[in-house]
Each structure stands twice: as C-alpha cells, then as structure tokens.
Amino acid sequence: MSGAGTFVPATVRAVRAVADEVRQVELVPDDGARPYPPGSHLDLALEVDGLPVVRSYSVVGAAPDDGAYRIAVKLLPESRGGSRRVHGLAAGDRLELRHPTSHFELDPRRPGYLLVAGGIGITPLVGMAEVLARRHPHQAPVRLAYAGRRRAAMPFVEHLRALLGDDAVVTAAGEDGERLDLAAEVAALHADGEAYLCGPPRLTDAVRACWEAQGRPPRRLRTETFGTAGRHPTEPFDVEVRDHGLTVHVPRDRTLLGALHDAGVGMVWDCLRGECGLCTVRVLGRSTDGQPVVDHRDVFLDAAEREDSTRLCACVSRAVGGRLAIDTGYRP
Structure with a gap:
C-alpha cells in the first residue's frame, strides 16, 4: 500500500479543452483513485527545462466515482x-x-458560504460547489463570485450555474469592463458564514480588505495559495551575480534559478514553488527611484520581507525588467 506522500505511476486517460487555453486532464493512478475532500490538490512529477520538478494542481470536482482524478490547467x-x-x-x-x-x-457546518475565484482559481471551488449543492437547498445559502480576464477563458461556468442556480453565480469579465462588487458579496454573507477564496494576489488582497473592513473574523476567510501569479508582467532581465563575477540573462520564459543553473552557478533548491526558501538569494541592487525591482511570487517571505526586497526566491520571483544585482552566498 503506497502512502499519501509517495509518487505512484499513472496513465493519462483523456485530455479535453474546457475553455480557451484551459485543458482538463484525467489521470488514472495504477493503484486506483481514492476519495478526497473538496479543495484538495495532487502533485505531478514533471521535467521542466531539464530540471525535475513537482507541480501541484487542484483536483476538479468531488471525489471520483470512475477511477480518475481530474485537473484543469491554464x-x-x-x-x-x-x-x-x-x-x-x-x-x-x-x-x-x-x-x-x-x-x-x-x-460543512457553516450557515452560509461565499466562494470567490479568479481565473483558474476556480478549480478547487468546483468540488466545494458540488458538495454544497447536494445539501438541502435551504440548509445553507451558497454564492459564487467568479472573475476572469476573458469570458471564453473561464471554465465550468455553466456547470456551476446548473449546480447553484443562475441567481447564485455572478461573473465578471475584465474584457467587458466588469468588476465584482466584493464589498456587497461579503456583506450579503451570513454573519457566521465562511468564504473560500482562490485567485491572484490582487483579488486576494481586495477580498481581505473587504473582509477586514466589515469586521469579520479572519478565521472565517479561507484562502488557497496562488503563489506564482505575480503582480507585474513577466519580462526578461539581466542579473549581476556579484559573488561569481558574472552577468546572466534571464529570458521571459525562464526562471532566475533556471538561468543560474544554465550558467553553471551552483544553487540549493527543493520545492521550485516558492515555498521552502532554500533558493533564496540576497538582492543588492534597487531601481533608481528607490522602489524594489522585485516581483515577489513566493509564499515563503513575509510581507515585511517582500516590502524590504533584500531577498528573493530564485525559483519563482523576478526583476521587473532592467537589471538586478544579487549575491547567492557563494564564497570561493
């Protein structure tokens, strides 16, 4: 019997498009799919840019009854x-x-629920909606607020409307100039209700601000990490590695850690998700206006450390264009 932390072989049973640039993949593990609570994720062992990596993806839907796990990836x-x-x-x-x-x-014991998703952050909430929809309709009201850049790239909308009802699902597409009224959604939630949130940092920050402004207890707002979204567009940049005496170019489609690896700079790393902090390097350079030049995409550094921007996690974080100077800690 393999443990929960053990990698097991699996076969891709099917792949299909569920929205623009979003594919749903059905995975059948050799030792059989197992029940899981809604909001769960699974890990895939992959190879990216020549490095072995582990990537986590939320499992779509309630526990499987057909032997397959489903993930949806944008x-x-x-x-x-x-x-x-x-x-x-x-x-x-x-x-x-x-x-x-x-x-x-x-x-499952709350008197009301608010599910808030941004983009592909909808994936862990689908299973929650399915579980809650199976309960008596008057047992606990459920609302879903779902934002995306383009309506055609927002998967599962019709499925969720069929589950929860048209009046319980509100969507907002940025291309149409639409925005969620987050303050109103939070205000409409039962005083002892709970909110579940998965989305990019700006959405997370906005929901938290509304939650705090209305004096709701922090423990009733539950969030799923969306740690690599970034707050700025991904751009190429150069990094001066002062302890090695060289300059490395980091392309738009390469991580800083990957570019350092290509250049022969020895680094310590593990998670490649911005969680463990092993690949953290010192930031020595800032932009001329004194503002940090780092787009922090990790969940390892705390808010004060990100604001200070004297360190960054090389596996996920980047410079916002231009040039960055770092020290990896290497001493000959």
Whole structure:
C-alpha cells in the first residue's frame, strides 16, 4: 500500500479543452483513485527545462466515482513551464503523481458560504460547489463570485450555474469592463458564514480588505495559495551575480534559478514553488527611484520581507525588467 506522500505511476486517460487555453486532464493512478475532500490538490512529477520538478494542481470536482482524478490547467506563457508540459500531455501518456491531499478543506457546518475565484482559481471551488449543492437547498445559502480576464477563458461556468442556480453565480469579465462588487458579496454573507477564496494576489488582497473592513473574523476567510501569479508582467532581465563575477540573462520564459543553473552557478533548491526558501538569494541592487525591482511570487517571505526586497526566491520571483544585482552566498 503506497502512502499519501509517495509518487505512484499513472496513465493519462483523456485530455479535453474546457475553455480557451484551459485543458482538463484525467489521470488514472495504477493503484486506483481514492476519495478526497473538496479543495484538495495532487502533485505531478514533471521535467521542466531539464530540471525535475513537482507541480501541484487542484483536483476538479468531488471525489471520483470512475477511477480518475481530474485537473484543469491554464496555459500560461508567463509560468515556470509546468502548464506547457501538462498541455503537451495526450491520452496514454505515463507519468507519476501523489494522491490528493488538502490544506483548503471545506467546513460543512457553516450557515452560509461565499466562494470567490479568479481565473483558474476556480478549480478547487468546483468540488466545494458540488458538495454544497447536494445539501438541502435551504440548509445553507451558497454564492459564487467568479472573475476572469476573458469570458471564453473561464471554465465550468455553466456547470456551476446548473449546480447553484443562475441567481447564485455572478461573473465578471475584465474584457467587458466588469468588476465584482466584493464589498456587497461579503456583506450579503451570513454573519457566521465562511468564504473560500482562490485567485491572484490582487483579488486576494481586495477580498481581505473587504473582509477586514466589515469586521469579520479572519478565521472565517479561507484562502488557497496562488503563489506564482505575480503582480507585474513577466519580462526578461539581466542579473549581476556579484559573488561569481558574472552577468546572466534571464529570458521571459525562464526562471532566475533556471538561468543560474544554465550558467553553471551552483544553487540549493527543493520545492521550485516558492515555498521552502532554500533558493533564496540576497538582492543588492534597487531601481533608481528607490522602489524594489522585485516581483515577489513566493509564499515563503513575509510581507515585511517582500516590502524590504533584500531577498528573493530564485525559483519563482523576478526583476521587473532592467537589471538586478544579487549575491547567492557563494564564497570561493
């Protein structure tokens, strides 16, 4: 019997488009799919840019009854390569996965629920909506607020409307000039209700601000990490590695860690998700106006450290164009 933390072989059963640039992949592990709570994620062992990596993806829908796990992945040109690798999968391909686990579990005892998603952040909320929809309709009201840049790139909308009802699902597409009224959505939630949120940093910050402004308890707002989204467009940049006496160019489609690896700069790393902090380097240079030149995309550094911008996690974070000077800690 393999443990939850063990990688097991799996087969890709099917791949299909569920929205523009979003593919749903069905994965059948050799030892069988297992029940999991809504909000769970699974890990895939992949190779990206010549490096072995582990990427985590939310499992779409409630626990499987047909032997397969489903993930939905958006093709992100600004990603670290995982989405490109997954979009290249086809039926019959073999890979390894870890069975689903959850740090984002649904509390089924609340008197009301607000689900808030941004972009591909909808994936962990689909299973929650399915579980809540199976309850008596008057047991606990459920609303879903879903924002995306383009309506055609927002998957599962019709499925969610069928589950929760048209009046319970509100969507906003940036291309149409639409925005969610987050303050109104939070205000409409039962005083003892709970909100579940998955999306990019700006959406997360906005929901938290509304939540705090209305005096709601922090423990009733649950969030899923969306750690690599970035607050700025991904751009190429140069990095001066002062302890090695060389300058490295970091292309738009390469991470700083990957570019350092290509240049022969020895680095310590593990998670490649901005979580463990092993690849952290010192930032020695700032822009001329005194503002940090780092787009922090990790979940390792705290808010004060990000504001200070004297360190960055090389596996995910980047410079906002231009040139950056760092010290990797190497001493000959």
